[in-house]
Amino acid sequence: MKFWKALASFVLLVCIYQRSYAQDFDLMKIVDDNQVKKKEYTFATFKSTRAVNLHTSEVLGRRALDFRIAHRFSALNTGAYNAWGIDGPVNIQLSLEYSYDGRLMFGLARSSQDKMVDVFLKYRLIRQTIDGKTPFSVTWFSGMYYNNTNLSAGGPSENMYANSTNRLSYVHQLIIARKFNSNFSFQISPTYVHYNIVNLTKENNDSYSMGFVTRIKYSKRAAIVLEYVLRLSTYSPATYYDSMGIGWEIETGGHVFSVHLTNSLAIAENEFIPYTNTSWSGGVNGGVRLGFNISRVFAL
Amino acid sequence: MKKIFLGLFLALTFAPAFSQIFIAETCTISMFSATKMENIDATNAVTKPVFNCSSGEIVFKVTNTSFKFKSQLMQDHFNENYMESEKFPYCTFKGKFNDKLDCSTNGGDLISVTGKLEVHGVEKDRTIDGTVKMKDGKMTVHSKFKVKLADHNIKVPSVVGTNIAEDIEITIDAVFIPYVKN
Numbered sequence: 001m002k003f004w005k006a007l008a009s010f011v012l013l014v015c016i017y018q019r020s021y022a023q024d025f026d027l028m029k030i031v032d033d034n035q036v037k038k039k040e041y042t043f044a045t046f047k048s049t050r051a052v053n054l055h056t057s058e059v060l061g062r063r064a065l066d067f068r069i070a071h072r073f074s075a076l077n078t079g080a081y082n083a084w085g086i087d088g089p090v091n092i093q094l095s096l097e098y099s100y101d102g103r104l105m106f107g108l109a110r111s112s113q114d115k116m117v118d119v120f121l122k123y124r125l126i127r128q129t130i131d132g133k134t135p136f137s138v139t140w141f142s143g144m145y146y147n148n149t150n151l152s153a154g155g156p157s158e159n160m161y162a163n164s165t166n167r168l169s170y171v172h173q174l175i176i177a178r179k180f181n182s183n184f185s186f187q188i189s190p191t192y193v194h195y196n197i198v199n200l201t202k203e204n205n206d207s208y209s210m211g212f213v214t215r216i217k218y219s220k221r222a223a224i225v226l227e228y229v230l231r232l233s234t235y236s237p238a239t240y241y242d243s244m245g246i247g248w249e250i251e252t253g254g255h256v257f258s259v260h261l262t263n264s265l266a267i268a269e270n271e272f273i274p275y276t277n278t279s280w281s282g283g284v285n286g287g288v289r290l291g292f293n294i295s296r297v298f299a300l
Numbered sequence: 301m302k303k304i305f306l307g308l309f310l311a312l313t314f315a316p317a318f319s320q321i322f323i324a325e326t327c328t329i330s331m332f333s334a335t336k337m338e339n340i341d342a343t344n345a346v347t348k349p350v351f352n353c354s355s356g357e358i359v360f361k362v363t364n365t366s367f368k369f370k371s372q373l374m375q376d377h378f379n380e381n382y383m384e385s386e387k388f389p390y391c392t393f394k395g396k397f398n399d400k401l402d403c404s405t406n407g408g409d410l411i412s413v414t415g416k417l418e419v420h421g422v423e424k425d426r427t428i429d430g431t432v433k434m435k436d437g438k439m440t441v442h443s444k445f446k447v448k449l450a451d452h453n454i455k456v457p458s459v460v461g462t463n464i465a466e467d468i469e470i471t472i473d474a475v476f477i478p479y480v481k482n
């Protein structure tokens with residue numbers, strides 16, 4: 001009896017011994033358990049640093065230089081003789097923008113309308129992460145604008161620019177954006193505009209508004225962009241309209257092209273946000289125009 | 301007698317069962333595309349492949365967004381337009397060494413693995429060659445092979461066709477150490 005007991009124990013022992021060597025290992029599980037967890041930031045919430053006119057939450061990548069041309073034609077309703085606005089008068093903005101670290105960028109721009117020269121800084125405060133722990137991106141924008149128009153003597157605004165600091169105005173925006181998926185991104189940007197001096201005594205130097213941008217990407221390289229600026233404060237007795245634009249954006253290699261329709265002739269933020277004087281709805285002040293933006297990014 | 305058997309039984313069932321698993325201590329995966337217009341290269345240093353010395357199985361799982369390019373623009377294009385990293389976050393390789401590995405004695409050898417390489421959601425059977433060097437419990441692996449973009453449904457538009465090569469050269473340099481579960 002003792003012998004059989006011993007044999008049985010021995011056989012059992014051998015079976016268990018064999019079992020521990022024939023164990024299968026789930027290698028993929030070991031790989032997953034040991035993956036290096038690094039914070040990866042959401043990329044390409046928008047294809048460019050601008051939607052139509054509004055700044056998006058995007059800042060240029062590290063060591064990137066962006067050369068931009070923005071062009072706005074005259075209103076379509078100027079008719080066939082004016083080639084529906086192509087003949088002008090037009091507004092062109094040329095700008096050069098740069099980022100060293102991919103987080104802070106600065107730019108220098110000049111618009112032909114009002115000979116507006118501006119410099120701006122844009123900084124990515126919070127960046128959305130792919131794992132969802134940070135659900136949105138927050139970018140700060142600050143721009144300083146200098147109206148370089150020569151004023152004719154005797155005009156009503158001759159004294160307006162008696163000091164050169166009177167020519168300055170500022171725009172500050174807090175841009176909050178979220179990339180919902182590879183096809184849809186949405187952004188809001190509360191905005192504050194300040195003019196050092198305004199034309200009419202009843203006009204307010206400060207105005208507040210809310211920008212909205214929606215981007216719908218329908219193919220790998222093309223998207224539809226919609227933007228709207230809702231003015232929140234009453235700052236002038238004169239009639240102005242909310243700026244709205246709809247654009248088609250296409251990207252090839254280092255270029256992003258966008259062709260759009262907008263009611264604003266102005267491109268500089270200090271002008272199109274508070275002082276758009278043509279509306280989308282028809283009537284005497286109706287004026288929607290074609291425009292395009294070209295962005296060429298160089299990796300330095 | 302009983303005590304001896306019990307002792308042996310316990311010792312054998314709780315014997316270190318993970319001794320044949322190796323995990324990468326360091327692993328650098330780089331990709332290189334050479335054309336007349338420009339060269340593109342990127343490096344991924346965070347992958348941790350694992351292999352089983354006795355069964356010969358090896359597994360790689362590479363996170364696409366961990367490839368670092370010197371230009372942010374190139375990195376964004378890689379993830380957004382070519383790899384489509386939101387749809388396909390990983391590239392994987394699951395294969396087996398074609399010859400039995402000797403993980404206990406020092407020495408170098410030529411090796412080859414056969415398995416399935418999945419890139420951009422498309423799996424392809426591949427046999428990849430390389431070299432291994434075993435020294436004092438650490439195994440250094442080096443391999444160079446090409447991945448054809450067309451094999452994995454990665455489309456390059458004709459506009460940028462002269463800037464991106466059809467075959468991308470992949471180089472893997474890894475040092476494996478025995479895996480200890482913590």
